[in-house]
Amino acid sequence: MPLPLRHPITRRTAIQAGTIGLMGLGLDQLASLRAADASSGKTHKSCIYIFLSGGLSQQDSLDMKPDAPDDVRGEFQPIATRAPGVQICEHLPMLAQRSEHWSLVRSLTHPFNEHFEAHMVMLSGRTKLPTGYRSGKPQPTDWPSIAAVAGEATAAQENLPPSVVLPEVLKNPVGSVASGQFAGLMGSRRDPWFVEASPFRGRASSGAFPTHSFNHLKEAFVNTDELVFQAPNLDLPEGLHRGRLNDRTKLLAHLDQQRRSLEQAASVGNFNQHRQAAISLLADPKVRRAFDVTHADAKTQDRYGRNSFGWSLLMARRLVAAGVNLVQVNLGNWNSWDTHGANFPKLKDFLLPPTDRAVSALLDDLRESGLLDDTLIVMAGEFGRTPKISLLPQHYKLPGRDHWGGVQSVFFAGGGVEGSRVVGSSDSKAAYPASDPKAPENMAATIYHALGIPTGAAWYDGQDRPNRVYHSEPIKQLFA
Numbered sequence: 001m002p003l004p005l006r007h008p009i010t011r012r013t014a015i016q017a018g019t020i021g022l023m024g025l026g027l028d029q030l031a032s033l034r035a036a037d038a039s040s041g042k043t044h045k046s047c048i049y050i051f052l053s054g055g056l057s058q059q060d061s062l063d064m065k066p067d068a069p070d071d072v073r074g075e076f077q078p079i080a081t082r083a084p085g086v087q088i089c090e091h092l093p094m095l096a097q098r099s100e101h102w103s104l105v106r107s108l109t110h111p112f113n114e115h116f117e118a119h120m121v122m123l124s125g126r127t128k129l130p131t132g133y134r135s136g137k138p139q140p141t142d143w144p145s146i147a148a149v150a151g152e153a154t155a156a157q158e159n160l161p162p163s164v165v166l167p168e169v170l171k172n173p174v175g176s177v178a179s180g181q182f183a184g185l186m187g188s189r190r191d192p193w194f195v196e197a198s199p200f201r202g203r204a205s206s207g208a209f210p211t212h213s214f215n216h217l218k219e220a221f222v223n224t225d226e227l228v229f230q231a232p233n234l235d236l237p238e239g240l241h242r243g244r245l246n247d248r249t250k251l252l253a254h255l256d257q258q259r260r261s262l263e264q265a266a267s268v269g270n271f272n273q274h275r276q277a278a279i280s281l282l283a284d285p286k287v288r289r290a291f292d293v294t295h296a297d298a299k300t301q302d303r304y305g306r307n308s309f310g311w312s313l314l315m316a317r318r319l320v321a322a323g324v325n326l327v328q329v330n331l332g333n334w335n336s337w338d339t340h341g342a343n344f345p346k347l348k349d350f351l352l353p354p355t356d357r358a359v360s361a362l363l364d365d366l367r368e369s370g371l372l373d374d375t376l377i378v379m380a381g382e383f384g385r386t387p388k389i390s391l392l393p394q395h396y397k398l399p400g401r402d403h404w405g406g407v408q409s410v411f412f413a414g415g416g417v418e419g420s421r422v423v424g425s426s427d428s429k430a431a432y433p434a435s436d437p438k439a440p441e442n443m444a445a446t447i448y449h450a451l452g453i454p455t456g457a458a459w460y461d462g463q464d465r466p467n468r469v470y471h472s473e474p475i476k477q478l479f480a
Helices: 011-017 027-039 115-124 146-153 248-267 273-280 285-290 298-304 308-322 343-368 440-450
Strands: 046-052 078-080 087-089 102-108 163-166 205-208 212-215 326-330 375-381 408-413 433-435 458-460 466-468
Touching (some): 046 146, 046 308, 046 440, 102 433, 115 146, 115 440, 146 163, 146 440, 146 458, 163 308, 205 308, 212 343, 298 308, 298 343, 308 326, 343 375
Antiparallel strands (some): 102 408, 205 212, 375 408
16 A cells, blocks of 8 residues: 655644644634544544553563462462452452553563663564664664654644653663664654653662662662652743744743734634633643642542652643543553563562552543543563563672563553453563564554554654554454
C-alpha cells in the first residue's frame, strides 16, 4: 500500500498552520470542525503510557513462577486475581482486585540488555537501532518516540498539545539523556511537550518520593528534601509558537488580547463559552491550579498516593480528560526500577505499593468518569530482569536481578482492551517467550490502533519524506 500524500487542508495541517490554533484563531472554523466530529459520532481517544525506567522484574510482579527453583522464583508469593487462573504478586493486591479491567502480555521480547539501547527501543516502538544511534546522546537521526508519532498523527484537542511527557525528561545522575524520548527524524519542532513537574537535579535517589524514596547504592531510605514535585510550567511546546511569538510574555499578552476581543464579541451576543475556554486555557489561573496536583483535595491524594507516582498519574488523568491524546508518565526517575541489588526490599517497600495504589486509582477514576473505554493504559519498562537472582558484592549486600531483554510482561487496560486476558507466555524461568512472542512494534501498533490512527498513516521527516506509523500488527488478542 502506498504511503499517503499530504492533504493540503486537513484538520491537522490547519491546526499546525495556525488556521484554527491558538495563535491564529478561527472561531467559526473551530466550531464547525467540532460540530462535524460530533455529528460523525467520533469520541476522543487517548492513551496513558506508563514507563518504568530501569526495568520491572517480571517474575516478581506480573509473571510469577512459584514452581521454579529458589534462585529463580524469589521471595514473593503469588495471589489470585478475579481472572480465573491468573496470579500476580502479593504486593499488588489492589490491582488483583481489579483484574476484570486489565490484561497482560507476558511474551514481549527484544534483544537489548543495556539501558540506553532498551530505552530507545521501548520508547520508540522500533526494535532495530536507528542509523547514527549514540548511547546516552539523542540524535536527530533517531526514531521518533511513540509520543511524538502519536502527537503528529492525531489532531490536537481544545488547543492542547496532542502529546505530553511527565514529570521529567529521563536522564541519569551524570546527565546523559535517554534516546527515544524525542521526535528524532521528525525534527525537534515535533517533540512531545515535556511537563517538568519534577525537574532533574542530578539526584541519586529513586522511587516515589517523598513517601517511598531510596538510594540504589545505599539501599536505604534517603532524605528527600532535595526532591521537588511542583505545578508544571504550562508554556506551550516549541512547535506551537516558534516563529509566531518569541517568549512567554508575548504569549500571555496575545492571550489577553484574544480574551478582550472575545468578551467584546459576547456583548453583542456572538460569544460562545466553549470558545472562550479554548482561548484562555493556558492563561487561566484556575486551569494552572488544576494541574497543581499536590494541592488536590485530600481524598483524591490519598487514593492516588501523596508521592510522585500518585501525583504523576493524577496529572495524566486530568490531561486526558482535558483533551490530550497521549500522556507518557515516567513512573520513577532514571532507572528507579533497576534492582541489581536489594531487589526484594526495594520492590516490596518502595516500588510496588505506590504503583499498585496509583494505577488502581487511575483505573477507578477513568471507569467512574466513563473515560476508560476510550483511554488505553499501557505499562512497561525498557526490559525485564534476569531469571536467576544474582549478587554483586562489590556494590550490594542483598541479591537482585540484572538486565534482561529476553522477555517482559506488559500491562494493558481500557481503550477497548478486554479485561482478564493473558496473551502469550514465558518459559518456566521467565527467560524467553514460550508462546506467542510480541515485539515493541506490536505494543506501539496497539497504542496507535487505540488512538484511532489509520493503518496506512504516515509521519514526515525534516525533508518532508513519508514514513510509516505502523511497523507491525496491533495485539489483536487484547480486544474483543
